[in-house]
Amino acid sequence: MDFSTSLALIAPELVLSLSGLVLLLVAAWAGDRSARVVSVLACVALGAAFALCIPVVSGGLAGPDRIAFDGQFRADAFASLAKLMIYAASLAALILAPAFLERIRSMRAEYPVLVLFSAVGMSIMVSATDLLTLYIGLEMQSLAAYVLASFVRDNTRSAEAGLKYFVLGSLASGILLFGMSLTYGFTGSTAFDAIGVAVSGELNTGALFGLVFVLAGLAFKISAVPFHMWTPDVYEGAPTPVTAFFASAPKVAAIALLTRVLMEAFGGQVEAWRQIVVFLALASIVVGALGAIGQDNVKRLLAYSSINNVGFILIGVAVASTQGVSAMLVYLAIYVPMTIAGFVAVLMLRDGAGDPVERIADLSGLSRVRPAVAWCLMIVMFSLAGIPPMFGFWGKFVVFQAAVQADMVVLAAIGIAASVIGAFYYLKIVKVMFMDEPAGVIEPAGGQPGNASLGALLAICTLMISPFGFLATGWLGALADRAAASLLLLA
Amino acid sequence: MVDLSQYLPILIFLVIAVGLSAAFVFLPMGVARLTGAHKPNAEKLSEYECGFPAFEDPRSQFDVRFYLIAILFIVFDLEAAFLFPWAVSLDLTGWPGWITMMVFLFELAIGLAYAWKKGALEWD
Numbered sequence: 001m002d003f004s005t006s007l008a009l010i011a012p013e014l015v016l017s018l019s020g021l022v023l024l025l026v027a028a029w030a031g032d033r034s035a036r037v038v039s040v041l042a043c044v045a046l047g048a049a050f051a052l053c054i055p056v057v058s059g060g061l062a063g064p065d066r067i068a069f070d071g072q073f074r075a076d077a078f079a080s081l082a083k084l085m086i087y088a089a090s091l092a093a094l095i096l097a098p099a100f101l102e103r104i105r106s107m108r109a110e111y112p113v114l115v116l117f118s119a120v121g122m123s124i125m126v127s128a129t130d131l132l133t134l135y136i137g138l139e140m141q142s143l144a145a146y147v148l149a150s151f152v153r154d155n156t157r158s159a160e161a162g163l164k165y166f167v168l169g170s171l172a173s174g175i176l177l178f179g180m181s182l183t184y185g186f187t188g189s190t191a192f193d194a195i196g197v198a199v200s201g202e203l204n205t206g207a208l209f210g211l212v213f214v215l216a217g218l219a220f221k222i223s224a225v226p227f228h229m230w231t232p233d234v235y236e237g238a239p240t241p242v243t244a245f246f247a248s249a250p251k252v253a254a255i256a257l258l259t260r261v262l263m264e265a266f267g268g269q270v271e272a273w274r275q276i277v278v279f280l281a282l283a284s285i286v287v288g289a290l291g292a293i294g295q296d297n298v299k300r301l302l303a304y305s306s307i308n309n310v311g312f313i314l315i316g317v318a319v320a321s322t323q324g325v326s327a328m329l330v331y332l333a334i335y336v337p338m339t340i341a342g343f344v345a346v347l348m349l350r351d352g353a354g355d356p357v358e359r360i361a362d363l364s365g366l367s368r369v370r371p372a373v374a375w376c377l378m379i380v381m382f383s384l385a386g387i388p389p390m391f392g393f394w395g396k397f398v399v400f401q402a403a404v405q406a407d408m409v410v411l412a413a414i415g416i417a418a419s420v421i422g423a424f425y426y427l428k429i430v431k432v433m434f435m436d437e438p439a440g441v442i443e444p445a446g447g448q449p450g451n452a453s454l455g456a457l458l459a460i461c462t463l464m465i466s467p468f469g470f471l472a473t474g475w476l477g478a479l480a481d482r483a484a485a486s487l488l489l490l491a
Numbered sequence: 492m493v494d495l496s497q498y499l500p501i502l503i504f505l506v507i508a509v510g511l512s513a514a515f516v517f518l519p520m521g522v523a524r525l526t527g528a529h530k531p532n533a534e535k536l537s538e539y540e541c542g543f544p545a546f547e548d549p550r551s552q553f554d555v556r557f558y559l560i561a562i563l564f565i566v567f568d569l570e571a572a573f574l575f576p577w578a579v580s581l582d583l584t585g586w587p588g589w590i591t592m593m594v595f596l597f598e599l600a601i602g603l604a605y606a607w608k609k610g611a612l613e614w615d
Contacts, residue, residue: 028609029608175511212507273500276500279501
């Protein structure tokens, strides 16, 4: 494999990392006054990387000529589709930030740079076909994320979130590394295809322990139950734009990574890992749904909602077929705008002093104070609950359809039953917003700076998950099918 | 008769999950309980340093700038750790190896420039 061919395959990552390095120097020399300019330039870089991934996705490219650096990295349609979602979510995180951070004088020029580096890390994660590439990508994403969580460093909640995320994240990395070393020791390779060959016959106990530890470490990163306990605290403490970022892009990256590890490295041992993934999926769905009921903070509620959604996504992974992977990708593509819209709507709510409003009780009567935001939030909640005709229904439908066609009827039935529990608290928010008397906390729409960009983002995301989203089902399904086929081509 | 051995992976997984979660909760409690009875007295609580009474409060805060120096040290220490194996295997890796290391050094130089400009290398 020629060196320049490899470089051509990592063009999106090259664009992002080079612009990240240049913008880091700009941030150092021009200071925090340049934060807006750096943000705009970072958006341009993300847009360029996005454009570079489009032909790979639409062409459904796969096969040996998409492998770079002697099997360390693969830029196939599956990875590129995940990258499109990651870059779009990172872009949203950049657009959201100034309105929130400038008010508390915490908008620094390093914010967009950190988001860029995190996006590079996630790109490497989804393209990794070797345990070491996987770890480098994961750490690059995580290190940037730890700093982002504590970005408002004079706020104790934000500092606590960053510290908690760092300590628990390093622990997860340790578990993952332990699993990787066991896997390497018992299979003799760190490359996914070589591991796949080594475990294709009998799975010996050592490699099984390796698989279990790798799964536990990755479950931490996607905040699947029973490794979810950090999620509500970190999501609540981190600045809201950062929380929106955490709930969208890293989830896509970690789930795509998990799928690739399971399907490529352990594709011959589906029975061994399927039971674990099924357990993770059902536990996440149930704990996510039950945990959200008692919450009085919107950000904590959305954190439990993301745990719940990860469970549904994992059902697609557990099916372990082209159809399951495709369903998972469709669900992710719907989940990202859904989550971002939820956090944008929360970001737009301010009280009289201009401080962000996060308590659910303060949302009461929102339909009369801020009708547009209330209607958007209602669409988000119905969509998260999976109620037709919102687009969130389609994500759940394809996942359950894949499960039923793979003869996993019990899994699908429990999932459907548990999603009814989830509907309770989503509908409770709608009830609070539309049927309760106004609490008088939230300020009516005013000329707050930056609200135009937030409003536009909210409108776009809400449009995607509204019934209009169904116009895209055929197109989205075809893209996801081709991406899933590209993943399983060599497995 | 159901073959229970096929459920070994989920058993191991659950043991690890429950074990790790329980370890976080109970390990600090157990260690605190086992490391002696809680009977403080003035002699026990007095601080003790190399046979002398302590000269100053051992819990004094020290400057956060030491952390910065430590972090910068790790960065350049790691660089040295990479440079040794790179140097002795350069005849095997050839030009791609040389270019890759130069890219790595260039990135570190950017990091150093950033830290320098931000004032991380100045004590005052």
